Amino acid sequence: MTATAAAPTATTPRRLFNVHEYHQMAEAGILDEDERIELIEGEIVEMSPVGGPHIKRINDVTKLLNRSLDDRAEVSPQNPVRLNDRSEPMPDIAVLRYRGDDEDVPVVGDVLVLIEISVSSLRRDLGWKLALYARAGIPEVWVFDVNGQRLLRHAEPSDGQYRRVDELRPGDRISVPTIPDLVFAVMDMLGHRQRS
Numbered sequence: 001m002t003a004t005a006a007a008p009t010a011t012t013p014r015r016l017f018n019v020h021e022y023h024q025m026a027e028a029g030i031l032d033e034d035e036r037i038e039l040i041e042g043e044i045v046e047m048s049p050v051g052g053p054h055i056k057r058i059n060d061v062t063k064l065l066n067r068s069l070d071d072r073a074e075v076s077p078q079n080p081v082r083l084n085d086r087s088e089p090m091p092d093i094a095v096l097r098y099r100g101d102d103e104d105v106p107v108v109g110d111v112l113v114l115i116e117i118s119v120s121s122l123r124r125d126l127g128w129k130l131a132l133y134a135r136a137g138i139p140e141v142w143v144f145d146v147n148g149q150r151l152l153r154h155a156e157p158s159d160g161q162y163r164r165v166d167e168l169r170p171g172d173r174i175s176v177p178t179i180p181d182l183v184f185a186v187m188d189m190l191g192h193r194q195r196s
Contacts, residue, residue, distance in 0.1 A: 038090050074095070113142060
């Protein structure tokens with residue numbers, strides 16, 4: 001009779017990684033820099049695949065933000081943000097305080113707003129990912145529900161959730177926190193029209 005390995009259970013200990021170990025694995029070639037992965041609460045998690053509408057919306061919003069923000073803030077599309085020693089997700093877009101030549105991975109204190117573009121990932125973006133951002137104290141998160149044609153603005157993180165949630169539609173306007181004089185039309189961000 002051949003013995004078989006027992007399947008992992010909920011009580012089976014898991015090996016969790018910190019950001020230093022995660023970066024060491026990448027430097028050693030264990031993780032490929034082109035892999036779509038994130039470090040989430042110590043676990044290396046595969047990201048959802050992206051399709052054409054998702055890519056186009058990220059590109060359009062990035063272009064709009066870059067054109068408007070100049071040197072007042074940095075726009076960082078699909079790059080990591082270190083939330084703590086065990087989480088380094090890659091939001092669709094991070095708007096960061098201007099950091100000059102700083103080459104370190106941005107941290108929570110650098111973030112003005114994180115943006116997630118939801119074409120097929122709305123449940124994930126409004127679920128565990130939003131809770132992760134709230135627990136880390138990210139001051140504001142915008143979730144673009146492309147199919148629902150709305151922007152969900154989450155602000156005032158407290159006890160692992162956002163106390164303020166605003167639903168904005170194409171006729172509404174929004175500004176980046178700390179830059180209130182710079183206002184964007186939600187319809188431009190949702191792709192109803194493009195500025196020339």
